[in-house]
Amino acid sequence: MEHIPFRYIVPAGLLALIGLAWWWEPAHWALWALVPLTALALWDFIQHEHTLRRNYPLLGRIRWLMEDLRPFAQAYIVEDDLDGRPFSHQARALVYARAKGDLDSHPMGTELDVYSDEYEWLSHSIVPKPDVPEHWRVVVGAGTCSQPYSSALLNISAMSFGSLSARAIEALNAGAALGGFAHNTGEGAISRYHRSPGGDLIWELGSGYFGARRPDGTFDPDQFRDNARDAQVKMIEIKLSQGAKPGHGGVLPGAKVTREIAEARGVPVGETVTSPAAHPAFATPIEMLEWLAELRELSGGKPVGLKLCVGQPHELFAIGKAMLETGLHPDFITVDGAEGGTGAAPLELSNSVGMPLREGQIMVRNMLVGLALKEKVKIAASGKLHSGAQLAKAFALGADWCNAARPFMFALGCVQSMNCHKGTCPTGVATQKAWRQRGLVVEDKAPRVARFQRQTVHSLREIVVAMGLSSPWEITPHDMRERLNGARSDAIDRIYTFLEPGQLLEDPDATPYAPHWHAARADTFRRTQ
Numbered sequence: 001m002e003h004i005p006f007r008y009i010v011p012a013g014l015l016a017l018i019g020l021a022w023w024w025e026p027a028h029w030a031l032w033a034l035v036p037l038t039a040l041a042l043w044d045f046i047q048h049e050h051t052l053r054r055n056y057p058l059l060g061r062i063r064w065l066m067e068d069l070r071p072f073a074q075a076y077i078v079e080d081d082l083d084g085r086p087f088s089h090q091a092r093a094l095v096y097a098r099a100k101g102d103l104d105s106h107p108m109g110t111e112l113d114v115y116s117d118e119y120e121w122l123s124h125s126i127v128p129k130p131d132v133p134e135h136w137r138v139v140v141g142a143g144t145c146s147q148p149y150s151s152a153l154l155n156i157s158a159m160s161f162g163s164l165s166a167r168a169i170e171a172l173n174a175g176a177a178l179g180g181f182a183h184n185t186g187e188g189a190i191s192r193y194h195r196s197p198g199g200d201l202i203w204e205l206g207s208g209y210f211g212a213r214r215p216d217g218t219f220d221p222d223q224f225r226d227n228a229r230d231a232q233v234k235m236i237e238i239k240l241s242q243g244a245k246p247g248h249g250g251v252l253p254g255a256k257v258t259r260e261i262a263e264a265r266g267v268p269v270g271e272t273v274t275s276p277a278a279h280p281a282f283a284t285p286i287e288m289l290e291w292l293a294e295l296r297e298l299s300g301g302k303p304v305g306l307k308l309c310v311g312q313p314h315e316l317f318a319i320g321k322a323m324l325e326t327g328l329h330p331d332f333i334t335v336d337g338a339e340g341g342t343g344a345a346p347l348e349l350s351n352s353v354g355m356p357l358r359e360g361q362i363m364v365r366n367m368l369v370g371l372a373l374k375e376k377v378k379i380a381a382s383g384k385l386h387s388g389a390q391l392a393k394a395f396a397l398g399a400d401w402c403n404a405a406r407p408f409m410f411a412l413g414c415v416q417s418m419n420c421h422k423g424t425c426p427t428g429v430a431t432q433k434a435w436r437q438r439g440l441v442v443e444d445k446a447p448r449v450a451r452f453q454r455q456t457v458h459s460l461r462e463i464v465v466a467m468g469l470s471s472p473w474e475i476t477p478h479d480m481r482e483r484l485n486g487a488r489s490d491a492i493d494r495i496y497t498f499l500e501p502g503q504l505l506e507d508p509d510a511t512p513y514a515p516h517w518h519a520a521r522a523d524t525f526r527r528t529q
Helices: 004-023 025-046 051-055 061-078 089-100 166-179 221-228 259-265 285-298 313-326 347-352 357-370 388-396 406-412 442-466 514-519
Strands: 120-122 138-140 149-151 154-156 182-184 200-205 233-239 250-252 273-275 304-308 332-336 378-382 401-404 480-483 489-491
Touching: 004 025, 025 051, 089 406, 089 442, 120 388, 149 233, 154 166, 154 442, 166 182, 166 200, 166 406, 166 442, 182 233, 200 221, 221 233, 221 285, 233 285, 233 332, 285 304, 285 313, 304 378, 313 357, 313 514, 332 357, 357 378, 388 401, 388 442, 401 406, 406 442
Parallel strands: 154 182, 154 401, 182 200, 200 233, 233 304, 304 332, 332 378, 378 401
Antiparallel strands: 120 480, 138 149, 250 273, 480 489
């Protein structure tokens, strides 16, 4: 009963104020506010959809207002430097500073608790090595490709036109062109905004085959050849799964298939298109590698690789067995972590499906090393890598280069408002609304993209120097330490298993992967034991 008066007090009070304002001439101006507020309160009073608004007319709407303001209040008022997810305020501030060319030093020591599991470290040397090269690159596809690619150590990870705005795509590619690194198209194919600045492209081909798609959704080799042989395309990446939503296809509603998106993806304007969860072009590991070899030939001899978030371990080893049986192999494998990415995904998949980058990368590294294939197949690591230290740790676990997506969005001005999937991005990065994109000036943001990449790779070099090494590929798991508890730490290679070259060939039963190895077959992705 104590709540009943509120149902009547607000509408009745507003009506009384309207009467007072009408009667008292100096208050006539108040009618402009009181009349619509009263109408809104009366509507809340009689509507049936929302209990809170029906019981508390007008006042109940404060809840929705606070829900809308909550992310901003949390980010700018509540969180400290180490709070904030998926990226902390400190991580975002570092990217912003490097993108702008501002001071990126930090005073008064680390804010991390060095005796907790949030702290891990790389071992420095008493004799640093300052005479290492200023820049490194890694050659991908040597020995198998007539057009191998010399890749930077940090590239822009897959983000499609459609997920990101036209101006964001254009600024990212212009930044890549300025900085001499690569820009992954995402599975939305190559748009005019990828092409116009002229930066190097890694064309990602997902199960929807956008840019190489027949009307029935199957793969079109002729269309693929035309796009893949473009001089701007340097490598092709076959997406098997992604960290944000592994094992999940996608539906692009017809309302979102604009003329420009349809042009890029090779689909009809206004028609709903789907990306199936599995690739129609192959069904077994052997078929996948044969198709990959066909793509390499169709592209004119460019590197072709796989991208996956590791799931069932036996499937990974089935790919390894298929490599041994056929003599075919990808030029690289991009390991995407379950840390997620820019793409919106069902919460259950984001929170509960897929292997994190560290475990996934170690497993891919062990599969390749254990089969003596690591020299032929490069590894790219992707998953919340935003600093030189994180790049160094990825190299310690077997990476040959790294990719980043969200940090490059921060370089464009993203404020982590968590509206990527709603089309209401306040900074114009993840929206198709023209007026929201207006604030993103390509000529201003492209140099920030290039500057962030350059400063981050430079910070990796500083770590290599401090460790007394000649290149990041010399960093080993033994150089990286992790806390077990407040009193003990140990080297990563004493916590995780790292196989010796050829160990899976010589004695798979002596490895922790024996059950997965025996359950894997080159002619099927299914578990056989």
